[in-house]
Amino acid sequence: MHADSAAPRIRGPIDLHLHSNRSDGTETPAEVVRQAHAHGVRTLALTDHDTTVGWEEAAQEAAALDMTFIPGMEMSARDGWRSVHVLAYLFDPTHPELVAELERVREDRVGRAERIVRNIGRDYPLHWNDVLEQRRGDATVGRPHIADALVARGIVRDRVEAFDSILHPRAGYFEGHYAPDPLRVVELITAAGGVPIIAHPATGERQRMPETLIERLIDAGLAGLERDHRENTRAGREWLQSLIDRHDLIITGSSDYHGAGKPNLPGENTTSEDMLARLIARAR
Template sequence: MRIDLHAHSTVSDGTESPAHVMRAAAAAGLDVVALTDHDSTAGWAEAAQEARALGLTLVPGMEVSCRTDTGISVHVLSYLHDPSHPGLLAEVERSRDARLTRAERMVEKLSADYPISWSHVLEHVAEGATIGRPHIADTLVALKVVATRSEAFGSMLSARSRYWVGHYAPHPADAVALVREAGGVPVFAHPVASSRGRIVDSDVTAEMIDAGLLGLEIDHRDNPEEGRAELRRIAARNNLLVTGSSDYHGTGKPNRLGENLTQPEVFERLEELATRSSVIR
């Protein structure tokens, strides 16, 4: 069984619709795939319909955008939670609103030096999508300001750029607690992905574990090998699930579906731990 537990669609910062992601997963030989758009479950219904037609097992999920007290970005994957849970829903909506305001302010700053406007950005946003920096990056590519998303993120959209604007996001331990309250399974996404920016220390990870963290996404292209070994030790000491996944974004990133996989026994345990929702077969 081939299981990939991290993929994005146009509902957040992927380049393919939820249905297209399901078709891509089937074409990649996957048996199980999770749709984990940023701060949104809006793609679940479309993905479920296509997954059933393809005979593919769908794990409904979400990637919750978080931030520590020191400003470090952290992502928490939530699997099989209740999408209508009021506490979790209110928090991700607050975060989505903040991301929208941040994006508007960054575009305003960029427009002083580049031929970009908010209307240009909206051309690259699917209906109902969580708007963020990837959409600004895609706009800059379309305007030929940069060649790729990666170039945009490495320059004018980075936290070191003078165009940078911060935004609200919950503390990762609070997000973990809310996911558990919603009956979901929280997993720390790419915990040691230092190429993305600063990573948290062991104290933050311990806070997340104390709050109810149930897994670590270890087999991910952005986790360096030396970091994976320490993550496996942490997982063993704390009886955490060890997952692997692609973090697929369509053409938005080089990540390919199925490049890292989750073991079937881990997936079975993830299903057992969820209390409000179930996989779609």
């Protein structure tokens, strides 16, 4: 599915941030769509990390349920020590520069996962094959798969405990991974005809992106901010609204659904029909 296909039909409720097991969710793309439908969502975007491989399956299931499917993705970026996630919508998935950057990110993520497992294996009975058993299809192996392997091995109870303990940076097993500068990510998405939105940008004071960086991203093509997300703080949402008002940005609200991997439920935050119309109009 390409961004130059017929303009999507707009109808709510609209959830523009959901993940399948093609990245770090626990359900297939079709199952994600069915869950969204069961929770009342009628327009959704599949936004797996750094991959578009789930689009076709999700689009087919959405059509079968008379839902509207918006092609999307969540791209990894890094600003110094700060992790930045950029949601990309309605872009050309064959754009050469974008494809090359995504391949580099995915390859390094696998190497990073192997290094983390090697570190953990010094203290716990965990092996790389344990992690591979948790992968579904051709999903890129990442930390959620390591967490699931720790659960399967009986080392921790669930993903939450895994990330709060063994996979927490303070535990000593952490390894960094390659991620491009957010400015490059925004430029790549816009060059591919897509619409970039910063995901959950106000999860805490320490995680806040500097306003000067956001303004540089707006100049490069950033279209909006995911204001309504369960991890954005109240003060953070007020700060985001001030930026939105000042720069006339698109506002999105989303669940960030991951299946059993997180407590988030489809449709718990939504995007207005007017804002989705603006997003679609901006895509090339």
